[in-house]
Amino acid sequence: MDEQEQPFFSGRMQACPLQGHWVSFQLVDEFGDGQPYAGLAYEVTDSAGQIYEGVLNTEGFAKIENCSRGSVILTLRGGYSGNDKSYRWLMSRPSYKLPITDLQVRAEQTLFFHKDGYRREHNPAQSRADVFIQVEVRDLVEHAAHLPPVVKRFYPPSPGLAKITGEPGKTPLKGVGLLPNKHHVLEVRPLRALRPILSRDNRFSALNLYQLALMATMSYNDFGQVPESRPVDSVSFPLSPSFGNLFGEALANAEEGWRVDKGQSKRYFPLYENVAYSKRFEILPFDPTLYEQNSPDLGEEQEHPGNRHFFNFGRGNTDTQAFISHHDEVILIAVRGTGNVSLWETLFDGWRDADALQVPFEGGGKAHRGFYEGYLAIKGFIQDYLDQFHTGQKVIICGHSLGGAIAFLLAEALRRNKEREYDILLYTYGAPRAGDAALIEGASALAHHRMVNNNDPVPSVPAPWMNVRRSVFFTGAIKVFSNPVLGLLAIVIGLVRVGGKPYQHHGELQHFMPASFEGRELSSILWAPGCQSIEEAACTRMVDKNGDMPSRASFLRQIGQAGDHSMVGAYIPNAWATLRRWQQTEETGQTLITEREFSWIDNALVDMKQRLAEASRGRGYNPTSRHAEQIKEENEALRRALSAELQRLDTTRQRLATLRDRRLTLADVYGSAASAETLQASLERWMSHPENTELVQIAMIPQLVGDSRLMASNVSKPRGTLDVTPHS
Numbered sequence: 266m267d268e269q270e271q272p273f274f275s276g277r278m279q280a281c282p283l284q285g286h287w288v289s290f291q292l293v294d295e296f297g298d299g300q301p302y303a304g305l306a307y308e309v310t311d312s313a314g315q316i317y318e319g320v321l322n323t324e325g326f327a328k329i330e331n332c333s334r335g336s337v338i339l340t341l342r343g344g345y346s347g348n349d350k351s352y353r354w355l356m357s358r359p360s361y362k363l364p365i366t367d368l369q370v371r372a373e374q375t376l377f378f379h380k381d382g383y384r385r386e387h388n389p390a391q392s393r394a395d396v397f398i399q400v401e402v403r404d405l406v407e408h409a410a411h412l413p414p415v416v417k418r419f420y421p422p423s424p425g426l427a428k429i430t431g432e433p434g435k436t437p438l439k440g441v442g443l444l445p446n447k448h449h450v451l452e453v454r455p456l457r458a459l460r461p462i463l464s465r466d467n468r469f470s471a472l473n474l475y476q477l478a479l480m481a482t483m484s485y486n487d488f489g490q491v492p493e494s495r496p497v498d499s500v501s502f503p504l505s506p507s508f509g510n511l512f513g514e515a516l517a518n519a520e521e522g523w524r525v526d527k528g529q530s531k532r533y534f535p536l537y538e539n540v541a542y543s544k545r546f547e548i549l550p551f552d553p554t555l556y557e558q559n560s561p562d563l564g565e566e567q568e569h570p571g572n573r574h575f576f577n578f579g580r581g582n583t584d585t586q587a588f589i590s591h592h593d594e595v596i597l598i599a600v601r602g603t604g605n606v607s608l609w610e611t612l613f614d615g616w617r618d619a620d621a622l623q624v625p626f627e628g629g630g631k632a633h634r635g636f637y638e639g640y641l642a643i644k645g646f647i648q649d650y651l652d653q654f655h656t657g658q659k660v661i662i663c664g665h666s667l668g669g670a671i672a673f674l675l676a677e678a679l680r681r682n683k684e685r686e687y688d689i690l691l692y693t694y695g696a697p698r699a700g701d702a703a704l705i706e707g708a709s710a711l712a713h714h715r716m717v718n719n720n721d722p723v724p725s726v727p728a729p730w731m732n733v734r735r736s737v738f739f740t741g742a743i744k745v746f747s748n749p750v751l752g753l754l755a756i757v758i759g760l761v762r763v764g765g766k767p768y769q770h771h772g773e774l775q776h777f778m779p780a781s782f783e784g785r786e787l788s789s790i791l792w793a794p795g796c797q798s799i800e801e802a803a804c805t806r807m808v809d810k811n812g813d814m815p816s817r818a819s820f821l822r823q824i825g826q827a828g829d830h831s832m833v834g835a836y837i838p839n840a841w842a843t844l845r846r847w848q849q850t851e852e853t854g855q856t857l858i859t860e861r862e863f864s865w866i867d868n869a870l871v872d873m874k875q876r877l878a879e880a881s882r883g884r885g886y887n888p889t890s891r892h893a894e895q896i897k898e899e900n901e902a903l904r905r906a907l908s909a910e911l912q913r914l915d916t917t918r919q920r921l922a923t924l925r926d927r928r929l930t931l932a933d934v935y936g937s938a939a940s941a942e943t944l945q946a947s948l949e950r951w952m953s954h955p956e957n958t959e960l961v962q963i964a965m966i967p968q969l970v971g972d973s974r975l976m977a978s979n980v981s982k983p984r985g986t987l988d989v990t991p992h993s
Contacts, residue, residue: 288337289328290449292321295378297390299325301371302453306343310438312336332445336426339451340440341368341405351593352543360653361549361556364408372402372456373541380950382519384454386419394450396443398422401454404441410552413517413542414501416454458545459516459537462947463595464936465659467690467712469775471847472536472935474716474791475840477599477663477692479535482525482832483508484588484599484668488575496569497561500551508575508588508599513548521950526833533837536951538943546590546597549573576646585639585671589650596655598647600664600672623701623768628681630704632674633697633727633768639667640674647675651685661690665832666723669696669715673771677708693772694836695721702766713772716791718836719779721829727768777839780865788862791843792924794917844934845957851929858924867921874914 288309292302302325309317312335321327329337345352345365352370355363378385384399391397399418403409426442443449461480464470487493489507490500502509506524515522519539523532551569553559558568576587586601623631632640651660660679664672676691691713700708717724779789829835850857931939938944951957 284331284333286332286334286445287328287330288332288443288445288447288449289326290339290443290451291327291390291393292325292451292453293388293390294375295385295388295452295455297388299390301325301375302368305341305367305371308340308342309443310338310340310440334445336442336444338426338438338440339405339443340407340438341366342407343367345370354656355543358654363411363543363550364406364555365543366402366406368405368453369402369412369456369542372453373543375453375455375457377455377457377519381521382416382457384416384418385452388450388452390450390452393448395447396449397452398441398449399452399454400441402456405453407439408552408555410499410550410555413456413458414514416518418454420452456542457519457539458542459519459521460540460545460592461535462538462935462938462941462944463597463661464938465594465661465690466932466936468932468936469714469773470932470934470936470938471791471840471844472938473661473690473692474714474775475837475844476535477661478665478694478716478832478837478840479525479533480597480599481663481665481668481692481694482837483511484586484601484664485526485832487577488571488588489513490569490571493571494569495561495564495567496551496559498553500570502548508590509548509570512546512590513570516545517542517548525837529833531838532954532956533841534951534954534957536947538941538947540592540943544592546592546595548590573650576643585642586668587643587647589647591654591658593656594658596651596658596660598660598662598672598675600643600662600668600675626674626700626704627678629707631701631766632704633670633699636667636670636674636697636699639671640678643671643675644678647679651679651687655685655687657688659690660687661692663692663694664696665694665836666696666830669693670699672696673699673708673711673713676713677704677711677771680708680711691772692716694718694832695723695830697723697726698768698770700768700771702769705769705771708771711771714775715770715772716775716777716836716840718777718839719829721835723830724770777836777843778866780862788859789839789842789846790858790862790866790924791839792858792920794920847929847934851931851934854928856925857927857929858921860925863921863925867918870914870918870921874911878911 291299292305293299294301299321300323302321303323305321305325307319307321307327309319309329309332311317311329311333313333315333317329317332319327319329343366345356345367347367347370349370352365356365377383388397397420399420400422401412401415403412403415404422406412422441424442426444441451461476462472463476464473483506486507487504489502489504489509490496490513491503492500502513504510505515505522506526506529511522514520516537521534521537523534525533548570550556551559553561556568561567574588574590576585588597588599590597622634624634624637626632626637660676662672662676664670670693672691672693673696676689679685679687680689689711691711692715693713694716695718696715774793775791776794777789777791778794847857935941935944941947
C-alpha cells in the first residue's frame with residue numbers, strides 16, 4: 266500500500282472523501298478471456314457512498330474516474346435479463362424462487378481450465394493486473410444461499426476492504442473490495458456442477474443398474490446437514506458420506522464424490538456429467554431473509570434442506586428413510602432398506618418384515634402391511650415435494666431390501682395418480698415381495714427392474730402363502746433353533762394361506778449369477794432366468810436333505826448368506842462388474858455370453874431339472890397323525906409347484922440360449938444417455954480412475970481356446986457358484 270493511502274485505512278482517523286481517484290477492473294474466465302462477461306451491468310460504491318453504474322465492455326473491462334479516495338466495492342447484482350425458459354422458471358416457480366443474476370448465467374456458460382475443477386494457479390491475465398483476485402459468483406451478488414460454497418483459492422479477495430468501505434456503523438456492503446488507483450483482474454470461477462448420469466429410458470440399462478445401486482446405498486446415511494435442525498442463518502453439509510455433502514457441496518463444486526457407506530474402503534465412482542450449475546440435482550437454498558418458510562421462529566414448522574430433501578425415522582412412527590432431489594429432466598427418489606447403524610432400528614425393520622398380514626392397497630390389490638406402513642410414512646413427504654417441483658420430469662425411484670419394497674408401493678401409488686400422470690421408472694435391489702397377485706397384476710404397466718444377487722435370502726420373503734401376523738411366524742422360528750424339521754413344519758403349517766391371493770414379485774428380474782470354472786477362472790452374468798428356482802435358491806439348496814421342502818421356507822436359516830444381500834459387499838460390486846462387462850462386450854462386438862458359459866450353466870440347469878423331477882415324484886415328510894392331512898395337502902401343493910417349475914426351467918434354458926447370439930448396442934449399456942453429448946467426456950473421466958480398469962476375477966469372461974484375454978470386475982472373491990448339490 267502506498268504511504269499516502271495508509272491514513273485512510275487506519276481505524277484511528279477518518280479520511281476526507283477526496284475526489285480525483287480512479288479504479289479499473291476486468292472480469293475474466295480461467296483462460297484469461299474477458300469476453301464471457303462483456304455487457305454485464307456493474308455497480309461500484311466508493312468510500313463516500315457514491316454509486317457508479319456501468320456496463321463492462323467487450324473485453325469485460327471497466328474504469329471508474331474521479332471517485333472518492335479509498336477502496337470501492339464492486340457488485341454485479343443485476344437479475345437475469347434473458348429469455349431462457351429454464352432460468353425464468355427457476356426465478357418464478359411457486360416455491361423457493363431463485364435470485365439468479367446475469368453474472369451467474371454467464372459463469373455457468375464458462376468452463377474449468379482443469380477438467381477436475383481444481384482452481385488454476387497461474388492465469389495469463391495476471392500479467393495485466395496490479396491486483397489479481399480469484400472470485401466466486403457469490404462474492405459479487407447480494408443473495409448467495411443457492412450458490413455453491415467457496416473452494417480453495419490462491420488469490421482470495423480481501424475481506425477487510427469490504428468491511429471498511431461504506432458508512433460507519435452500518436452493515437458492511439456486499440461485494441468485492443478494490444484498491445484505489447489500481448487495475449484489478451478478477452478471475453471468476455465457472456459455475457459448473459457434476460450430476461450422476463441416468464437413463465430416462467424404461468428399458469433396462471447397465472448404467473442405471475450401477476448408478477442407482479450407489480444412490481440406494483447412500484440412503485442409509487443421515488442427510489449430513491449442520492445444524493441438523495433449527496438452523497438460524499445458514500446451513501452446511503460437511504458430513505461424508507451423505508446426500509447433503511454429495512449433492513450440496515461436492516457435486517455442486519464439480520468434485521467427484523465416491524463414498525456411499527461409512528465403512529467403505531474401495532472407491533466406487535458414479536458416472537458424472539459436467540453440467541451448468543442450475544441443472545445439477547438441486548439442494549434447496551436456506552435463507553430466512555428471502556424465504557419466510559426458513560424462519561427459525563416457525564419452530565417445528567420451519568423448512569430447511571434437511572427436512573425438504575430427507576425423511577428419516579425420527580419423523581412419525583416409522584424408521585423409514587427417503588431422499589428426494591431433482592433437476593430439469595429427472596426427479597430422483599432413494600428409499601432406505603432394512604437395518605442401519607443401531608440394533609434397535611435393525612430389530613424394528615425385522616419386525617416389520619415378519620408382519621406379513623395383507624391390507625388393501627389404494628387402487629386395488631393388497632399389500633404387505635409392514636411395507637405399506639412404511640410407504641404411508643413417506644407418502645406425504647414425497648407428494649409435497651412433487652407438488653412443488655415436478656414439471657414433467659421422469660421420476661426415477663430406487664431402493665434396497667425393505668427400501669425396495671416400499672419403493673415399489675410408492676412407485677405404483679404415484680403411477681396410479683391419474684391427475685398428475687407421473688412417468689415412473691423403478692430399480693430395486695434384493696427386495697422382498699410387497700403385494701398380492703392382484704396388486705402385482707394391476708401394476709403390470711409400471712417399469713420396474715428388480716435385481717437379485719446370487720443367493721440373497723431376502724427376496725424369498727414373505728413366502729407366497731404368507732398372510733399372517735408376527736406371532737405365528739416367530740412361534741415357528743423359535744422351533745427352528747430347537748428342532749429344524751419341526752420348525753419348518755410349524756412355519757409352513759402356520760402360514761398356509763386361507764383364502765385370498767398369494768404374494769408375488771413385481772418387475773423384470775435381473776439375476777446376478779457367479780460361476781466358477783477350472784482352477785482360478787471365474788465368471789458372472791446378469792440375466793432374467795424366468796424360473797423361480799434360480800431366484801429363490803440361486804440354483805443352490807433347492808432340495809432339503811430331509812425331504813422335498815425348499816429350504817428357503819426358513820428365512821432365518823438363510824441369514825448366514827446375508828453377504829449376498831449387502832450393497833457395498835455384493836450388489837454394488839456386481840452392478841459395477843455388469844457395467845464393465847457390458848461396456849467391453851459392446852466395444853468388442855462380442856456376444857453377451859460365451860459358449861463355455863452357456864454349456865456350464867445349461868448343464869447345471871439340466872441337472873437341476875432332474876433333481877426337481879425326483880422331488881416331485883412323491884418324496885415327503887413323515888408327519889404325525891395329528892397333522893397328517895394338513896401335511897398331505899401341503900406336499901401335494903408343493904408337488905404341483907415343482908411340476909410348474911419344471912416347465913419354467915425349459916423356458917429358462919431357451920432364454921439362456923438367446924444370450925449366445927445377443928450383441929449389445931450403446932443403448933443397451935447406457936439407455937437414453939447413449940445419445941448424450943456429455944457421455945464421452947463422462948466416460949473418459951470415469952475411466953481415469955484406476956479402480957475402473959483394474960483386473961480382478963469375479964466378472965471374468967472364460968478364456969476362449971487360444972485366447973488369453975480376460976474380462977474383469979471389481980470383487981476379489983466369488984460370492985458363490987452354481988451348485989445344485991443338495992445340502993442344508
